[in-house]
Amino acid sequence: MSNTDNKTLKAAGLARASGPTIADTLQADGNPPPAPLLESHYEFLGDNDIPTSRYTSAEFEQQEMQKLWPKAWQWACREEHIPDAGDSYVYDIGNYSIIIVRVDEHTINAYLNSCTHRGTRLLAEEGSNYSPGFSCPFHGWSWQVDGTLNPLPGQWDFPHVANGSHNLQAVKCEQWGGFVFFNIDPEAKPLADYLDVLPEHFSHFPLDRRRIKVHVQKILPANWKAAQEAFMEAYHNFETHDSPTGANAQYDIFGKYVSRFIHNIGNYSPQSLSDYPGDKWREPPLTEQQLLEMLAIEDRVLAEGETARSVAAQTMRDTMSSSLGVDLSTCSDSIMLDSIEYHLFPNMFFFPGIAIPMVYRFRPMGNDVDHCIFDMMILEPLAEGASHPEPPEPIKLSVEQSYTEAEALGWLGSIYDEDTGNLQLQQQGFKTTRKGLTLGNYQEARIRRVHLTLEEFLGSH
Incomplete structure (x- = not known):
């Protein structure tokens, strides 16, 4: 804690933007949301600055490599990446490489990607593979898909x-929501202990009935933590996206591992903008018709009493129900429209929405503290009764390339360029500043929660 009086700190953590809250908006929706979206879980976590060395220090990065990544649950792939016996997927994280393999219809195993003879990496490239077994390219030692040595x-x-002394080195492996997770630590707690509220919340919008529509993998010019933090708050919307929304986003801390924000789409609060300089979005206030046009619905004139949010949600229900072959008639306005983002420590994001249905993952690029790998997938609802199709190969973009070069992203490409366009400047600024990062008590509380949990890993494991 800082030298500020503890009572004052707690009071500061209760401050909010003026205007209607997310709960006010959701309760006014014609199609109400499932109960988990009406929950609110905020916790004041302090106001100390975050040291910039956490983003720039090779020594700090090595601590993470030794004490975080071998101890934390992470997702490696989706189950549809390995649908049949013998299908495998290689996932790399820093110094570590993991093989995920489907042994049979009901069994998925994970192994260290390393020969038990003299350590040679068995499968060279990250991504999908097929083999009835594994063979070392150096001396020809080989294993069955269940890890037993031939x-x-x-x-x-x-x-x-x-007597099994040199079988492949098994890694803990579990599944949730169609994702395959692993944990290198033999003493790791079960995945369920990590997921916290996620299974209950996502029972209302199951991710296992989604398919990967697009997978984009881009190198970003920043430390993995800085990159993911750019996506953990809506405070940047006014400047980065030149948007009037975001002031009243809701931020929830469910525990050490899971947090959430809810950011409404299709409305905004002129009152809340009084907390921000400039009059661009306040004078005069946007009309409901203008808000509808901002949502790219320009051929619909609102009748008296209609709102842009309700009309946009219904338009999307009609359009997407038809195109996807999914019944969305009872889907709430919030699930149809809003940016609802859950974070699972240390580096995973899950969105339950229909219009904004992404998952994210940020990880170190080898041992390079100044760059990271950002995986973004769009998970589209799967047609009722349909099987998962073969997932697309990732579209790989270098640091210099624009997201707009991934044509499958459509209008989202320019948004991701905006979201990541400040990262190189921030990474450079980390190395110049004399002070640490100052976080908002509410809007940036999720970032602080990640750092507090990271401290636990680095200090106690």
């Missing part, structure tokens, strides 16, 4: 290799 070349010289 008879050795020159078996006579290895009497000490017997």
Whole structure:
């Protein structure tokens, strides 16, 4: 804590923007949301600055590599990446490489991607593979997909290799929401302990009935934490996106591992904008018709009493129900429209929405503290009764490339360019400043929660 009086700190954490809250908006919707979206869980977590060395120090990055990534649950792939026995997926995180393999219809295993003879990496490239087993390219040692070692070349010289002593090195592996997770730590707590409220909340919008429509993988010029933090608050909307929305976003802290924001789409609060300089969005206030046009619905004239939010939600229900073959008639306005983002420590984001149906993952790029890999997938609702199609290969973009080069993203490409366009400047600024990062008590509380949990990993594991 800082030197500020503790009572004052708690009071500061209760401050909010003026105008209607997210709860006010959701309760006014014609199609009300499921109960989890009406919950509010805020916790004041302090107001100390975050040291910039956490983003720039090679020593700090090495601590993460030793104490965070081998200890935290992470998703490696989707189940549809490995639909049949023998299908495997290689996932790399910093120094570590993991093989996920489907052994049979009901069993998925995970192994360290390393030969138990002299350590050679078994599968060279990240991504999908198929093989009835695994073979080392150096000396030809080989294993079944269940990890058991086959008879050795020159078996006579290895009497000490017997009774399962050199099977592939197993890694904890569990599934949730159609994702395959792993944890390298043999003593790791079950995934359920990590997921906290996610299984209950996402029971209302199951992710296992989604398919990967688009997968874009881009190198970003910033530390993985800085990159993901750009997506953890809506405070940047006014400047970065030149948008009047975001002031009244709701931020929830469910525990050490899970947090959330809810950001309404299709309305805004002129009152809340009084908390921000400039009159661009306040004088005169936007009309409902103008708000509808901002949502790219320009051929519909609102009748008296209609709102842009309700009409946009219904328009989307009609359009997407038809195009996807999914019944969305009972889907709430909020799930149809809003940006609802859950974060799972350390680096995973899950969106339950229909218009904004992404998942994100941020990870170090090898041992390069100044760059990271950002995986973004759009998970589209799967038609009722349909099987998961083969997932698309990731569209890979370099640091220099624009998201607009991934044509499958459509209008989202320019938005992601805006979201990530400040990262190089921020990473450079980290190395110049004499002070740490100052966080808002409410709007940036999710960022602070990540750092507090990170401290626990680095200090106690």
